[in-house]
Amino acid sequence: MGSDVSVSATVAWFTKTKVSTEASEKRTLGKGVFRRCDACGETFKAEEFRLEVCPGCGRHYALRAEEWISYLLDEGSWSEEDAQLTALDPLGFVDAKPYAKRLAETRAKTGVNDAILTGGGTLDGRGVRLGVFVFRFMGGSMGSVVGERIARLFERGAELGQPVVLLSSSGGARMQEGALSLMQMAKTVAALGRLRRAGQPFISVLLDPTTGGVAASYALLGDVNVAEPGALIGFAGPRVIEQTIRQTLPEGFQRAEYLLDHGMVDLIAPRPELRATLAQLLGHFGG
Amino acid sequence: MAHLDFEKPLVELERRIRDLEEASDGLGGFEPQIRELKGRAQALQRDLYEGLSVWQKVLLSRHPDRPYFLDYLGNVFEDFVELHGDRAFGDDPAVVAGFARFDGRSVAVIGHQKGRSTKEKVRRNFGMAHPEGYRKAMRVMELAERFGRPVFTFVDTPGAYPGLEAEERGQSEAIGRSLLVMSELRVPIVATVIGEGGSGGALALGVADRVLMLQYSTYSVITPEGCASILWRDGARGPEAAEQLKLLAMHARANGIVDEVVEEPVGGAHRDIPAASALLAEALRRNLAMADALDPDARLDARYAKFRAMGRHAG
Numbered sequence: 294m295g296s297d298v299s300v301s302a303t304v305a306w307f308t309k310t311k312v313s314t315e316a317s318e319k320r321t322l323g324k325g326v327f328r329r330c331d332a333c334g335e336t337f338k339a340e341e342f343r344l345e346v347c348p349g350c351g352r353h354y355a356l357r358a359e360e361w362i363s364y365l366l367d368e369g370s371w372s373e374e375d376a377q378l379t380a381l382d383p384l385g386f387v388d389a390k391p392y393a394k395r396l397a398e399t400r401a402k403t404g405v406n407d408a409i410l411t412g413g414g415t416l417d418g419r420g421v422r423l424g425v426f427v428f429r430f431m432g433g434s435m436g437s438v439v440g441e442r443i444a445r446l447f448e449r450g451a452e453l454g455q456p457v458v459l460l461s462s463s464g465g466a467r468m469q470e471g472a473l474s475l476m477q478m479a480k481t482v483a484a485l486g487r488l489r490r491a492g493q494p495f496i497s498v499l500l501d502p503t504t505g506g507v508a509a510s511y512a513l514l515g516d517v518n519v520a521e522p523g524a525l526i527g528f529a530g531p532r533v534i535e536q537t538i539r540q541t542l543p544e545g546f547q548r549a550e551y552l553l554d555h556g557m558v559d560l561i562a563p564r565p566e567l568r569a570t571l572a573q574l575l576g577h578f579g580g
Numbered sequence: 581m582a583h584l585d586f587e588k589p590l591v592e593l594e595r596r597i598r599d600l601e602e603a604s605d606g607l608g609g610f611e612p613q614i615r616e617l618k619g620r621a622q623a624l625q626r627d628l629y630e631g632l633s634v635w636q637k638v639l640l641s642r643h644p645d646r647p648y649f650l651d652y653l654g655n656v657f658e659d660f661v662e663l664h665g666d667r668a669f670g671d672d673p674a675v676v677a678g679f680a681r682f683d684g685r686s687v688a689v690i691g692h693q694k695g696r697s698t699k700e701k702v703r704r705n706f707g708m709a710h711p712e713g714y715r716k717a718m719r720v721m722e723l724a725e726r727f728g729r730p731v732f733t734f735v736d737t738p739g740a741y742p743g744l745e746a747e748e749r750g751q752s753e754a755i756g757r758s759l760l761v762m763s764e765l766r767v768p769i770v771a772t773v774i775g776e777g778g779s780g781g782a783l784a785l786g787v788a789d790r791v792l793m794l795q796y797s798t799y800s801v802i803t804p805e806g807c808a809s810i811l812w813r814d815g816a817r818g819p820e821a822a823e824q825l826k827l828l829a830m831h832a833r834a835n836g837i838v839d840e841v842v843e844e845p846v847g848g849a850h851r852d853i854p855a856a857s858a859l860l861a862e863a864l865r866r867n868l869a870m871a872d873a874l875d876p877d878a879r880l881d882a883r884y885a886k887f888r889a890m891g892r893h894a895g
Contacts, residue, residue, distance in 0.1 A: 377895035383835065384826045388811045406895075437891030444888060466779075466801050468810070471825050472837050475801040476890035478780060479787050482756060483763040483887050506801070508752035509740075509780040514760060528751040528780070529742030537742050547747055557750050 344564045353521050353564055355501065358410050358425040361460060365568050366423065370414035375445055379406050380438045384471050392469040395431075403430045407438040408463070411446045413455070417572035419579055422450045424459040426500070426507075433463035435507050436470040440477025443511065447484035451491035456575055460498040461512045465505015478510035485511045494578035496571060499526050499549070499558065517574055518558040519567070520549035526558070582644040586636055590628055590847070593621045629847050635819035637828055638804060640796040641775050645850040647857070648707075649676060649691030649734040652774065655857035656864065657682055657689060663720055665712075669749060672713030674705045674741070675785075677720040679729065683865065688724035690717045690785060691734030694775070707776075708741035711754035714784050718761045730768040730868060733785040738803060740781030755784040762787035763887065766880060768871035770864060772842070773797045773829075774849075789871035789883050791837070792863055793829040794856075795844040799837060800827035836890060840867065 328339040333350035344364060345354040356364070362371050379400075386392040400406055408430040413422050424446050426433040435443075443459070450457040466474040488495055497515025501524035509528050512518075520526060527547040535542055545551050552558045562570040583591045597617045604610035632640070640646070653660055657680035665671040677690040692709065695701035717733075724731045740751055762769060762785075771788035777799030793799060802810075804818035807825060811817075829841045842863040849856035874882060 375895075379894045381892045381894055383892040384824065386824050388824075437893045440891050441893055468802055468807060468825075470892075471801050471835075472777075472799050472827065472832060473835055473891050475779060475783055475799075476837055476887065478756075478783055479759050479763065479887045480890055482759040483787075483884050486760060486764050487884075506780055509755040509784075510759060511756060513750070513753040514756045526752075527747050528740065528755070529747065533742050534744060534747065538744055542744065546744070555748055555750070557753060 346564050351522065351563065353501065353523055355428060355462070356564070357429070358405075358427045358460075361425045362410065362414075362423065365458075365571065366414035366416055366421075367418065371412060371423075372414065373410060373412040374449070375411055375442050376406060378438045378441055380436055380470070382469070383437075383473055384469070386469040386471070388469070395469070399430055403427065405430055407442075408433045408435070408467075409439045409442050411442045413449070413453075416458070416568070416575065419572070419575050420453070420455045421575065422446050422453070422455050422457045424457070426460060426462045428462045428500075431467065433461075433507070434465065434467035434474075435463055435477050435481075435510075436467035436474045437477065439463075439467075440474075440480050443477075443481045444484035447481070447488040447495070447511075450493050450495075451487040454491065454493060456494045456496065456579060457488055458496045458498065458571060458575075459511075460500055461503045461507055462500035463503060463505070463507040465507055465509075475506065478506050481511045482514065485514060489516075494575070496574055498567070498571075499524055499552075501525050504528065504530055513557060515559075516578065517560075519570065519574075520552060520558045520561050521567075522549055522561055522563055524549045526552050584636070584639050584643065586628065586632075587847075590621065590624050593617060593624060597621065625846055633819070634822045634828060635804075637796055638798055638818075638822050640848045641798045643848060643850050644696075646775055646796075647849050647853050648696070649693050649736060649774065651853060652734065652857055652860055653680065653689060653691070655854065656861045657687075660689070663723075664716070666715035666719060668715060669712045672705075672710050672716060673703050674707055674709040674737070675713035675717055677716050679720075679724075682732070682868070686727075686729055688720050688729050688731045689734070690720055690731065691774075692737040692782075692785065694736060705741060707737040708739060709737065709781060709784075710741055710743075710746045711749045711751050714740075714754040714758045717785060718758055721761055721765055725765050725767050728767060730770070730872070731765065731788075732864065732868075733769065733771040733788065735771060735773040735777050735782045735785050736775035736797075737778050737781045738776050739778035740784065755780050758784040759787055763883065764880070766876040768868060768879065769883075770867050770871060772860065772864070773799055773838070774860075777827075778803060787883070787887065789874075789879055789886075790839050790867035792840045792842050792867060793832055793838045794842050794849060794860070795829055796848045797829055798827040799829075799832045800825050839886075 329336045330347040332352035335349040341348040345356045382393040411424040494516045499520040660680040662678040676693045692707045694707035695704035769788035770790045771786045772792040804822035805815040807821035808817040809815040832838045845852035845855045
């Protein structure tokens with residue numbers, strides 16, 4: 294029978310969706326030109342937080358998906374695809390509010406249709422297919438739309454003969470779509486298989502956090518796995534693991550540096566260097 | 581025999597019948613009463629199992645007497661040889677893998693395994709695999725591929741184990757890799773959810789040409805208790821969450837997640853394990869024939885198309 298342990302086996306996928314998205318927002322002090330870093334406690338001029346990285350301690354705060362795209366891609370090269378896809382409510386799921394209502398509200402609030410942006414562009418002159426999770430949309434959770442857009446991203450990479458760069462930040466599968474969300478894990482990985490057979494590389498960039506069904510599908514299957522400093526990456530969330538094993542977890546557990554130590558990621562790239570790192574990798578794998 | 585609360589009236593009636601049968605052994609005299617009680621038991625059984633709630637079906641999928649992978653293995657397959665270890669770290673008893681004969685044909689068999697006794701439950705980690713369990717499964721799948729043997733998988737897990745060592749050794753990578761291996765294996769694969777189909781740890785053995793679910797099994801993105809603890813911060817409200825998650829076999833069939841629901845004996849597989857095994861064997865035979873009918877390229881395309889189509893969206 295279900296023990297406490299079994300009960301908590303999948304909680305992490307969704308508890309992570311509760312993670313605050315506020316951490317990166319500017320704390321305005323005085324007239325709003327200064328910003329205090331929560332990690333080191335120091336205050337800097339707001340514009341010194343380039344790409345949301347603290348100029349003092351190097352803490353990486355979340356960067357919005359739209360800003361990622363304009364940072365990584367050559368100016369004016371981005372063209373979004375499949376933006377018209379919207380989620381349905383196949384289960385008629387109701388938690389605090391009906392899922393359909395939650396979706397409509399979240400779309401209005403975030404200005405995007407679901408938890409990922411996908412499309413194509415050029416990075417340092419090379420054609421790439423690019424996907425970036427939108428964590429502010431229901432914790433970047435992967436339901437049918439996210440799964441579909443990722444599958445199409447990999448398929449287009451295969452068809453067009455272009456590498457795929459995918460930046461993940463997600464709590465995991467979207468609970469409100471039940472087992473249909475779970476199946477997105479199999480669907481995205483199968484589509485990745487097509488890209489691999491087409492001989493195109495998949496560079497997986499693991500942002501904070503990448504957990505649950507996203508971590509346990511395509512995200513750690515990159516030909517190269519690149520992590521951001523300090524990113525939380527794992528199958529189960531730390532709280533679930535602590536409840537399961539009933540002991541405190543070691544400092545730095547499941548952080549990018551821990552995964553590097555344990556052989557799960559190829560390299561850690563500080564954000565200001567990521568564009569150059571990707572260009573270098575694409576140079577090695579590209580035609 | 582363990583039983584669930586709602587099974588109690590039936591179990592008690594059956595006990596009375598047995599007592600009467602023992603009392604009348606060789607002497608006779610109780611036949612009319614026994615006949616009458618048996619009729620009542622049958623009617624009660626019918627009423628009881630036709631009116632089960634979603635939660636009661638969830639409990640059936642986790643019934644302490646429910647047949648596990650090794651029970652079916654013994655009844656449906658012959659000549660089993662177990663292969664241990666992932667060749668990298670260790671052997672995970674929560675996953676059993678090896679080769680056996682099905683209708684005389686050598687096949688790979690892989691499944692989650694729960695324990696029956698307390699000691700065995702702990703040894704099998706309640707059917708919750710570590711990365712080495714999935715890596716062992718992949719090793720045996722690749723062996724099957726090389727020797728042209730079909731693969732049968734059996735899914736019965738609350739979920740992959742959420743522990744420190746599991747994370748340390750790459751639980752995510754192991755599950756993801758297993759999804760990739762299964763989506764590209766050229767030999768036929770038939771997967772059957774026999775009990776609990778708990779999230780990624782279940783799906784890791786569930787990518788197949790034909791995916792079957794036993795009638796009283798579940799397939800879910802999260803346990804009802806886990807879902808309730810997120811929605812209402814109260815894991816005890818699992819029964820309500822179970823209603824929301826649409827995790828029963830009939831839901832999975834309606835949502836295109838499984839290809840076939842395999843009927844169980846009245847009241848569930850645990851009430852007649854030989855009959856449940858026979859029903860399963862027949863379904864496996866039929867579904868293997870379907871997967872076998874395609875050449876490897878067509879089979880891979882069909883498998884891809886099936887999983888590719890899963891999900892619902894507009895636009």
